[in-house]
Amino acid sequence: xxxxxxLGNFESLASISNFxxxxxxxxxxxxxxxYAIQTAVxxxxxxxIDHAYGGxxxxxxxxxxxxxxxxxxxxxxxxxxPFNPDDVxxxxxxxxxxxxxxxxxxxxxxxxxMDKVVFKFSASQGNTLTLVKYKGG
Amino acid sequence: xKFSITEYxxxxxxxxxxxxxxxxxxxxDHALKALFTDGHYNIVIDMQDVSYLSSAGMLVFVNGQxxxxxxxxxxxxxxETPENIFSSFKLAGFDQFFKFYENNTSAVGHF
Numbered sequence: 368x369x370x371x372x373x374l375g376n377f378e379s380l381a382s383i384s385n386f387x388x389x390x391x392x393x394x395x396x397x398x399x400x401x402y403a404i405q406t407a408v409x410x411x412x413x414x415x416i417d418h419a420y421g422g423x424x425x426x427x428x429x430x431x432x433x434x435x436x437x438x439x440x441x442x443x444x445x446x447x448x449p450f451n452p453d454d455v456x457x458x459x460x461x462x463x464x465x466x467x468x469x470x471x472x473x474x475x476x477x478x479x480x481m482d483k484v485v486f487k488f489s490a491s492q493g494n495t496l497t498l499v500k501y502k503g504g
Numbered sequence: 505x506k507f508s509i510t511e512y513x514x515x516x517x518x519x520x521x522x523x524x525x526x527x528x529x530x531x532x533d534h535a536l537k538a539l540f541t542d543g544h545y546n547i548v549i550d551m552q553d554v555s556y557l558s559s560a561g562m563l564v565f566v567n568g569q570x571x572x573x574x575x576x577x578x579x580x581x582x583x584e585t586p587e588n589i590f591s592s593f594k595l596a597g598f599d600q601f602f603k604f605y606e607n608n609t610s611a612v613g614h615f
Contacts, residue, residue, distance in 0.1 A: 377527035384523070384556060402556075402588040409558050413526040460597025464570055472559040472596055479595055 545578025
């Protein structure tokens with residue numbers, strides 16, 4: 368298990384990706400699965416900065432990566448505002464260009480690319496987002 | 505992330521190198537808008553050396569394409585898009601808004 372703490376700003380996203388890609392490769396995922404995991408975590412962190420913290424350099428993001436049977440579990444913690452994924456409408460990916468809405472794509476990517484996505488909030492610990500990916504899943 | 509813009513007779517080749525995420529996409533957005541301001545609406549994005557593209561990055565191109573459509577001028581097309589990145593375009597349903605070419609020659613030749 369490895370844990371790293373990053374500053375909640377967009378400049379951190381490249382370092383976060385490097386950390387996640389290393390862990391996913393070490394766990395033996397295929398290149399396309401490594402890219403999928405990288406995307407899910409990058410979108411999650413961008414959402415934390417944009418929505419939970421409401422901007423850059425407000426708080427930190429703790430990322431814990433745990434190898435599990437047949438895969439990888441990634442837990443992201445922040446101390447921002449409670450995040451309720453049900454408040455974000457799912458994008459209509461078939462809508463034409465001129466009326467296409469922009470919100471909700473990050474969560475949509477996480478749900479499509481990972482096998483398990485769990486959002487939790489507690490007043491003492493803040494937001495906890497758990498992402499699980501199984502090999503070949 | 506680095507980028508370069510090469511002007512051809514009928515289009516501009518916008519070559520990007522590195523990550524396009526929430527940190528770097530505003531830079532691409534700014535450069536794209538500067539091209540539009542100069543009246544350059546025929547744009548080939550060379551994706552060969554893009555290592556990662558987030559939804560924020562994709563939205564820069566989607567909004568650029570919307571602007572072309574609103575002005576009824578030109579379009580953004582992609583060349584040499586890596587498979588993983590093309591999969592993200594498909595997942596978001598954005599692949600339907602763009603033409604994807606295998607190489608720069610055929611993309612530039614489109615205009």
